[in-house]
Every structure is written in structure tokens, then in C-alpha cells.
Amino acid sequence: MENRNNFEPKIVAFFCNWCTYTAADLAGVSRLKHAPNVRIIRVMCSGRVDPQFVLDAFAKGADGVLIGGCHPGDCHYIEGNYKALRRSELLKRMLKEFGIEEDRFRLEWISASEGEKVRVVVNDMTEKIRKLGPLALNKKFVEWDKEMDELEHAINQNMEVQHA
Amino acid sequence: MPEKPKVGFYWCGSCGGCEESIVDLAEDILTVIENVEIVLWPVAMDFKREDIEKMPNKSIVATLINGAIRTSEHEEMVKLLREKSVYIIAHGSCANTGGIPGLANQFKKEDILKLVYEELPSNQNNEKTFPTPISQENGFKLTIPIFRNMVRSLDQVIDVDYYLPGCPPTPKIIKNAIMNLLSNNLPPKGSVLSPDIALCDECPRRDSKPTDLTIKEFKRPHLTELKPDICFLAQGVICMGPATRSGCEALCIQGNMPCSGCFGGTSRIKDYGAKIMSSISSSIAAKTEKEINETLDGIPDPIGTFYRYSLPKSLLRKRIDI
Numbered sequence: 001m002e003n004r005n006n007f008e009p010k011i012v013a014f015f016c017n018w019c020t021y022t023a024a025d026l027a028g029v030s031r032l033k034h035a036p037n038v039r040i041i042r043v044m045c046s047g048r049v050d051p052q053f054v055l056d057a058f059a060k061g062a063d064g065v066l067i068g069g070c071h072p073g074d075c076h077y078i079e080g081n082y083k084a085l086r087r088s089e090l091l092k093r094m095l096k097e098f099g100i101e102e103d104r105f106r107l108e109w110i111s112a113s114e115g116e117k118v119r120v121v122v123n124d125m126t127e128k129i130r131k132l133g134p135l136a137l138n139k140k141f142v143e144w145d146k147e148m149d150e151l152e153h154a155i156n157q158n159m160e161v162q163h164a
Numbered sequence: 165m166p167e168k169p170k171v172g173f174y175w176c177g178s179c180g181g182c183e184e185s186i187v188d189l190a191e192d193i194l195t196v197i198e199n200v201e202i203v204l205w206p207v208a209m210d211f212k213r214e215d216i217e218k219m220p221n222k223s224i225v226a227t228l229i230n231g232a233i234r235t236s237e238h239e240e241m242v243k244l245l246r247e248k249s250v251y252i253i254a255h256g257s258c259a260n261t262g263g264i265p266g267l268a269n270q271f272k273k274e275d276i277l278k279l280v281y282e283e284l285p286s287n288q289n290n291e292k293t294f295p296t297p298i299s300q301e302n303g304f305k306l307t308i309p310i311f312r313n314m315v316r317s318l319d320q321v322i323d324v325d326y327y328l329p330g331c332p333p334t335p336k337i338i339k340n341a342i343m344n345l346l347s348n349n350l351p352p353k354g355s356v357l358s359p360d361i362a363l364c365d366e367c368p369r370r371d372s373k374p375t376d377l378t379i380k381e382f383k384r385p386h387l388t389e390l391k392p393d394i395c396f397l398a399q400g401v402i403c404m405g406p407a408t409r410s411g412c413e414a415l416c417i418q419g420n421m422p423c424s425g426c427f428g429g430t431s432r433i434k435d436y437g438a439k440i441m442s443s444i445s446s447s448i449a450a451k452t453e454k455e456i457n458e459t460l461d462g463i464p465d466p467i468g469t470f471y472r473y474s475l476p477k478s479l480l481r482k483r484i485d486i
Contacts, residue, residue, distance in 0.1 A: 047446075051438040055479040072451065083446040089456045090445040090466060094437075097270065097467045099485030140484065147312055148321065151243065152236040155297065156307045 009129040011064040011122075012057040013038040014049045018076040019111050020068030026115035034119040035126035038066065045069070046107070047080025051091045054105065061138040064104045064129045066121070071109040081109070103128040104135065169225040169346065172204035172216075173255075174245055176238040177265045177315065178231030182256035183207040185332035186228075192339050199346050200225075204245075213241070216248055224248050226345050228255040228328070232265040232476065233316040237309035246322040253341065253357075257331040257426050259318040260356075261436070262476030264331070266315045267468060269475045269482035273313050317477045327356040329409060331426035331473060337411055358411030360431050363423055366410045369395045378449040382462030385422060396422040397447070402469060407433060407440040426473050435479045437471035 015021040021042045027034065043049060046069025054065045067088065069081040088107040095105055106125055110117045175183060189196060203224055204211045227249040229242055246252055257263040268276060281287065281294050299306050318324050328341055341357045344350060351357070364370055373395040383400045390396070396403035396417075404425035405417075416423055429436040450456045463469055471478055 051442045052433075052435045052479070055435055055438050059479040082451050085453065086445045086448045086450075086456050087442050089453065090441055090460055090463075091438075093460065094441065094466050094470070097483065098480050099483045100480075135484075137480070137484065141481065144314060144481070145320075148239055150236075151240040152307075152309055153240065155236060155310055 007130060007134055009037050009063040009126055009134075010061065011038045011066055011125060011129065012062045013040045013066040013068065013122075014043050014046070014053065015040050015068040015110075016046045016048075016070060016076075016081075017042055017044050019070035019074065020046075020108070020118070022112035023068070023110045023114045024118050026112065027118040028115075030115050032115055032119045034122045037126045037129075038122050045075065045077050045080035046084035047075070047077065047082075049084060049087075051087055054091060058100065058104075058135065059137050059141075061136060063132075063135045064106070064125055066105075066125055067107045068110045068118075068121075069107070071111055074111060100135070101132050103132060168199065168201040170203045170223060171200040171342075172202070172224050172227035172245065172249065173207070174204060174227060174229045174241060175207060176229065176231030176242065176259070176318075177234040178256070178258050179264075180207065181332040182230035182258075185256070185330075185335060185338060188335045189339055190335070192335065196339070196342055200342075213244070216244060219248050221247050222250050224250070226251040226253055226342075228253045229318055230255040230259050230332075232258040232262050233312075233318060233321050234265065234268075235309035235311055239312075239321055242318065242322050251325040251345065252318075252322065253326045253328055254318045254324045255328050255338075256333055257329060257428065257473040259324075260327050260329050260477070261428050261474035262315050262317045263473050266317070266474065266476040267472070269314050270467060271483070272486040273311060277311070314482050315476045320476065325353050326351075327354075329356055329358050329427040330412060333358075334412055334415070336413070356409065356428070356431070358409050358427060361410050362430060363405040363408045363410045363412070363414060363417075363427070367395075367405055367414050367417055369393060369417060372398060374398055377447040379444070379447050379459070380449045381459060384462075390420050392420050397444070402444060402463065404440050404470075406443045407436060424472055425470075428474060436474045437467070437478055441466065441470045 015024055024040060046067050049067050057065050067084060069084050072081060075081040084107060092105060108121050173186065202209060204216055227245045229252060233239060254260045258265055277294060281289055295308055295311060297308060297310050328337060337358050377397055379400055381400050382402060385401055388401060391399060401422050403422035405423045407429055408423050408425045409427040409430050412427055429439060433439045448456055448459050450459050
């Protein structure tokens with residue numbers, strides 16, 4: 001297990017091609033420094049981000065998931081970011097019931113000119129998740145299934161030995 | 165006369181509805197019985213675990229297992245049946261994806277036991293008796309299975325060859341499955357034995373589904389007068405049709421109730437709940453965070469609604485912090 005003190009959060013970021021990905025590019029060419037903890041995946045629209053992608057990222061070991069899209073009204077595909085917003089609001093409610101902390105999932109509107117906002121959001125999210133510690137669901141899944149290593153007969157026999 | 169192929173039925177954490185679905189084959193069950201020899205069926209016939217243990221490996225052609233996996237006994241029995249059977253068929257929603265019992269994955273094992281054995285108003289348990297894996301009674305050692313921390317689907321415990329979805333599966337798809345098995349007309353391993361298209365495709369109300377669906381308010385079926393011939397989603401009632409596999413012949417819809425998703429997703433879906441909630445929430449009319457949330461308040465239990473039959477088989481499997 002990673003030590004909490006040198007824990008580096010892994011954040012999967014889905015950035016829309018037209019706004020947020022371009023903003024991340026801008027942050028790069030402007031030499032803005034931000035935390036290296038995001039793995040950016042370019043999608044054509046924040047509306048392309050299926051909630052399954054978010055859950056899959058968590059299930060495969062991400063500590064946080066960030067979605068970046070165009071500001072309301074600016075979507076290249078007119079409506080995509082509204083769909084992203086509606087899904088995110090419902091997904092947030094469900095993640096809460098799954099016991100996943102609020103700060104691990106975030107939807108942000110970042111336009112192509114807001115390179116600075118990329119820096120601020122990524123740094124802020126990284127720090128918040130660093131405080132929460134690792135989620136490490138992929139490791140938890142292995143732990144959960146260890147209880148099946150011993151079947152009923154073996155359990156009964158072991159207990160008999162203990163009782164004898 | 166050549167020996168008839170052997171078939172078994174077994175149940176794990178289930179309500180018995182899937183057993184009922186076999187009986188619902190009605191007179192077709194005679195055709196089944198003519199063609200197979202049933203070697204295990206705890207609900208209806210007297211076979212013991214020892215009878216199965218004595219059989220050579222792979223001597224049962226197919227075993228249909230229903231119910232979710234929750235105890236060490238379920239695990240041990242399904243592992244035994246896996247060894248003895250050529251094909252294992254997950255029978256019904258619980259074996260497929262965890263089913264209704266799978267919703268227990270939102271709660272801690274200890275809290276469930278406390279509720280069931282102590283807190284329910286119908287209980288009278290003055291001695292505070294709780295299930296104990298091993299106990300002594302008049303000098304005899306008594307053992308009961310261990311209650312695991314979580315509910316699992318069948319394929320999270322053993323290798324599964326085919327899936328028969330539904331809560332319960334309809335007699336028609338069960339009969340087709342058994343007949344295909346007997347005629348050795350088998351689809352690729354891992355197939356779900358039901359058509360791989362969404363329920364909306366065979367829904368009698370499909371023509372009334374608007375192309376651009378917008379939901380202003382979620383209405384709950386028991387508080388709403390449901391129109392008998394208009395798409396449920398168009399009425400603002402959550403219907404899982406868009407993501408749910410067909411094959412049930414829209415039985416609930418014909419009974420004027422929306423689909424609750426017991427057949428699970430089509431093959432393109434990895435996480436059923438996430439997919440259907442994505443489909444339904446993107447049709448909300450509201451555009452601001454506040455208004456969207458006001459609309460979402462109309463879904464008081466999103467996990468129980470969207471993962472009603474599939475929580476253990478979801479990507480996250482259970483509430484992670486318990």
C-alpha cells in the first residue's frame with residue numbers, strides 16, 4: 001500500500017476537444033505549472049463522457065475523475081455540455097451512496113482561453129484528493145474476494161481443530 | 165434405450181420465483197422431462213449433496229443455478245456443481261447480476277443481521293440469538309454456513325457458460341435454452357440467451373416515444389395515473405426500456421407498469437445502472453444546476469432504481485466504505 005505521506009493521486013481527466021483540451025494546451029504553451037497528477041483523455045465533447053467511463057476509471061484505480069467542458073451556451077454541439085451536467089448531478093448523488101467522497105468527482109467548465117483555470121482546478125483537485133488518500137478500488141476488489149478463499153467444509157474443520 | 169442427458173437445478177440466495185418459472189413451463193415441462201433426467205432439484209425432488217458428489221465429473225449436461233451468492237454454502241455448492249456439469253447456466257437476475265438481494269451491498273453485514281434478528285418489529289428475540297457458524301446443542305456440534313460480507317453474482321464465484329436473464333426468466337426463453345442445449349445448437353460461450361436488442365424495440369408503445377424526449381418532472385408509478393398506451397418516459401415515469409435487453413415480450417408494459425430492468429443490459433453495456441441513468445438524466449428539461457437537482461429530487465433512491473437487479477455486478481460492486 002502506498003504510504004499516505006508520499007501518495008500521489010491519480011486523476012483521470014476527460015477534456016472536451018473544443019474548450020478544455022485546448023485550454024490545457026494553452027496552459028502548456030504558456031508554461032503554466034500544474035500538478036502532474038492528471039491523465040488527460042481527449043473526448044469530442046463533455047457530453048460524450050458516459051458515466052460508465054467515470055465508474056470504470058474508479059474501478060481501475062483512479063483516485064479522482066475530472067470532466068472538463070465548454071461553458072453553458074458555448075457547446076460546439078449546442079447541447080452536449082447540458083447533458084454532461086445533468087448526468088453529473090445524478091452521478092454525484094449515486095457516488096455519494098456508493099461511499100465515494102464528493103471531491104473525487106468534478107465537472108468544470110473551462111473555455112479555450114482559460115489556461116489558468118486548468119492550472120487552478122487541477123492543483124485544487126490534486127490537493128483535495130491528496131488529503132482524502134488513495135481510493136485504490138482495484139486493490140479493494142482483491143481484498144473483498146479473499147473471504148471466499150475458505151469454503152464451508154474447510155471453515156468447519158478449522159474450527160473443529162480450534163475447539164478440540 | 166440410451167441414457168437421457170442429466171440436468172440439475174439448484175438455488176442459492178433466491179426467492180423461489182425462478183423455481184416457479186420452471187413450473188410455469190406448464191405442459192411443456194412434460195417435453196423437458198421426456199428428454200432429460202433431473203438429478204438435482206432441491207425445491208421439488210429429494211436428492212442430497214452426497215448424490216452429486218458421487219457422480220463423475222462433467223456427468224451432468226447442464227445445471228441451472230438461480231439466486232445470488234451470499235454464504236459459504238452457496239459457494240461450495242456452486243463449485244461442486246461446476247465440477248460435475250458441462251454447462252452452467254445462470255438462471256434469473258440474481259445469478260446473472262446479483263438481483264434484488266444484491267441491493268444488500270449498500271449495507272454492512274453486521275447492520276443487516278442486527279436489523280433482521282433484533283430490530284424488526286415483527287421479531288421476538290429476547291435471548292438475542294444471532295446466527296453463529298458453530299454452536300453446541302446437547303453435546304452436538306452444529307454448524308451453519310458463514311454469511312459473507314457481500315452479495316455476489318454467480319460468475320463472480322464460478323465460470324458461467326450461459327445466462328438466462330429475468331426476474332424470473334419467462335417460460336419461453338427457458339424452454340428455448342433447454343431445447344437448444346438438447347439439440348446441441350449452442351451459441352458462443354458467455355451468451356445471454358435472450359435477444360440482444362433493447363426492450364423499446366419490441367415495446368407496444370414505441371410509436372408514442374418522442375424522438376426528442378424531455379422530462380420536466382419524474383413521477384412515481386404508484387402516485388400517478390398511468391396512461392395505458394403512451395410511452396412511460398413521455399409520461400415522466402422512469403422506464404428502463406432504453407437500456408434493457410428484450411425477450412420478456414414487454415410483459416410489465418402490457419400490465420401498464422414501466423420496465424424495471426430485470427433482463428439486464430444489452431451486450432454493449434458494461435454497467436447497467438450507469439447506462440440507464442445516463443440515458444434518463446440527459447433527457448431532463450432543466451438546464452441549471454439548481455433546476456436539474458429539483459427534478460432529480462423526484463428519484464428518491466437512485467441506486468435502488470437504476471441498479472435494482474445489478475448492484476453486485478456493477479463496476480463498483482458495493483458501497484465501498486463499509
